[in-house]
Amino acid sequence: MEQKQENILWVDWMRAVATVGVVLLHTASPLLYMYNTLPESHWWVGNIYDSMLRMCVPLFFMISGFLLLQKDYSLKTFFLKRVNKVLLPLLAWSVFFILWNVYIQHNSSLSISSFFSIFHKPAYYHLWFLYALIGIYLAVPLLRVIVQYGEKTVLHYGVALWFITASLAPMVEKFAEVKVGIDLRFMAGYSGFFLLGWILGKHSLSSRQAITASVLAFVCIVITAVGTYFLTIRNGGIWVGYFYGPTAPNVIFLSGSIFLLIKYAVENYRIAQDENVLFMVRSVSAASLGIYMIHTVFLYLLRHGYFGVYLFGHRWHPALSIPLVALVAFGLSYGTIHILRKNALMRRFIP
Numbered sequence: 001m002e003q004k005q006e007n008i009l010w011v012d013w014m015r016a017v018a019t020v021g022v023v024l025l026h027t028a029s030p031l032l033y034m035y036n037t038l039p040e041s042h043w044w045v046g047n048i049y050d051s052m053l054r055m056c057v058p059l060f061f062m063i064s065g066f067l068l069l070q071k072d073y074s075l076k077t078f079f080l081k082r083v084n085k086v087l088l089p090l091l092a093w094s095v096f097f098i099l100w101n102v103y104i105q106h107n108s109s110l111s112i113s114s115f116f117s118i119f120h121k122p123a124y125y126h127l128w129f130l131y132a133l134i135g136i137y138l139a140v141p142l143l144r145v146i147v148q149y150g151e152k153t154v155l156h157y158g159v160a161l162w163f164i165t166a167s168l169a170p171m172v173e174k175f176a177e178v179k180v181g182i183d184l185r186f187m188a189g190y191s192g193f194f195l196l197g198w199i200l201g202k203h204s205l206s207s208r209q210a211i212t213a214s215v216l217a218f219v220c221i222v223i224t225a226v227g228t229y230f231l232t233i234r235n236g237g238i239w240v241g242y243f244y245g246p247t248a249p250n251v252i253f254l255s256g257s258i259f260l261l262i263k264y265a266v267e268n269y270r271i272a273q274d275e276n277v278l279f280m281v282r283s284v285s286a287a288s289l290g291i292y293m294i295h296t297v298f299l300y301l302l303r304h305g306y307f308g309v310y311l312f313g314h315r316w317h318p319a320l321s322i323p324l325v326a327l328v329a330f331g332l333s334y335g336t337i338h339i340l341r342k343n344a345l346m347r348r349f350i351p
Contacts (some may be wrong), residue, residue, distance in 0.1 A: 009273060010266040012285040014063055017262060019288040020330060021056035023295045024049060026126065027313045027326040032228075036237040038314060044229075045318035050244065051224035057129055058193050058246055058255035060288075064133070065194025066201035068140055069147045082137050085351050090130045092349040093293045097124035100297070126296050136191050143191065147198055155199055162192025166247040174242065190246065193255070200256060205264040213257040213264075220254035283338075290337035290350035291330070298329040298336075 031038060031046025073081070098114050101107045101123070108114065122128050146158060165187035169180045205213060224243045227250070231240035243250055266272040284291070302311040302325060311328060315321045340346040 009278065010263040011063055011067065012278070012282050013266045013272060014059055014259065014262045015288050016281045016284040018056045018059040018063075019284055019291050020326075021053045021059075022126075022292060023299075023330045023333070024322065024326040025053040025056055026296060026299060027329065028053075028318070028322045029313075031313050031318060031322075032232075032239045032241075034314070035232055035239065042314055042318050044225075045322065046313060047225050047228055048221075049318075049322055051221050051228065054224060054244055054246070054251045055255035055258045058251065059259060060129070061133070061136070061190055061193035062197025062200065062255065062259055064136075065143075065197030069144050069194060069198045072144075072148075075141055078141065079137075082134070084348075086130060086133060086137070089289065089293070089349050089351065090127065090134070091118070094118040094123040094127065097127070100124070105300070124296060126292070129292070132190050135189065136194055139191050140194070143194055147195070155195060159192055159195050159199065162187050162195070163249075163252065166190075166192060167249045167252055170247075171249060193246075196252075196256060197259070200259050201263070203260065204267060205260050210261060210264045213260050217254055217257040217261065220250045220257065223250045224248075224254070284334065287334060287337045287341065287350075290341065291333045293350070294336060295329055295333040298332040299325070302329060 028046045028049035031043055032050060035043050095115065098118070099110070102110045102114070117123070122131055146154065150158075165184040166189060169184055170188075172178055173180060227243040228240065231242060232238065234240075242248060245251060271277060299312075301307060302309075304310070311321070311325045313322045313325060315325065337350060341350055
């Protein structure tokens with residue numbers, strides 16, 4: 001989630017879309033665990049919302065890949081920048097959520113081990129993204145060399161190898177129950193999204209290709225929703241999230257398709273380039289890391305009635321309540337981050 005403002009319209013749009021999408025996703029996701037208690041049609045609404053939004057975090061990875069792999073930093077400069085932009089915010093927000101778990105959610109007691117625990121697990125569920133991002137950053141200097149000096153076929157080979165390693169091989173092992181004997185762990189992670197973002201960021205769609213990408217995205221959403229339904233049914237109504245995984249084949253193809261479609265729309269539709277619209281888009285883009293960090297706080301407060309009203313994804317019919325609650329949580333998150341970033345000290349933790 002690279003926060004430096006870039007003079008690239010589609011980057012700002014994509015970051016803003018992914019940020020709004022994450023809030024929607026986390027508003028809808030509690031419904032997935034309630035198959036046996038909600039009307040099935042209500043569960044399906046949550047499932048469809050989540051299936052449509054699985055590309056949000058991969059989009060953040062891909063944006064970072066596109067931006068970082070074209071920059072020529074020394075190792076020292078690169079890692080110092082990552083410390084300021086990601087590591088310090090992660091440590092600060094981890095402390096915040098440790099205290100949040102103790103004093104607000106009452107899920108644990110406070111101890112020294114509570115703070116040391118952040119070295120082996122996130123303090124709150126959504127912080128996993130920053131742990132993954134830090135892991136990829138360690139590989140960026142190597143990926144940059146591949147991008148700068150490798151032929152296009154080498155880059156395509158790298159993405160293909162990552163797809164086989166991180167996506168296809170685990171799928172074969174899960175559903176065919178066939179153990180892949182070759183050790184492919186060296187590529188099994190999220191780094192391929194960085195290379196994919198670099199490649200797709202250099203590509204512009206034709207109108208015909210945009211139609212193809214739209215169809216592919218729709219097919220991936222259907223596969224995600226239907227596949228999740230059948231796995232959940234087979235598991236006695238207890239949600240199974242395999243098809244929601246960031247490196248599931250359907251999510252990778254969905255993410256790539258949406259990446260290209262957002263880029264296409266921004267490059268070809270005037271409304272996406274309107275200065276009044278861009279003002280808000282750029283503002284959300286600049287606040288994306290902070291919104292990502294704090295939105296779960298407001299979802300919890302709304303769900304438990306801290307503002308005098310109980311708001312959650314199944315408060316009414318989910319088709320209405322999910323976007324409504326997400327809008328309220330997003331507005332509160334954006335407003336809070338906008339205020340906090342006016343303070344010089346707070347900007348260190350919300351860059």
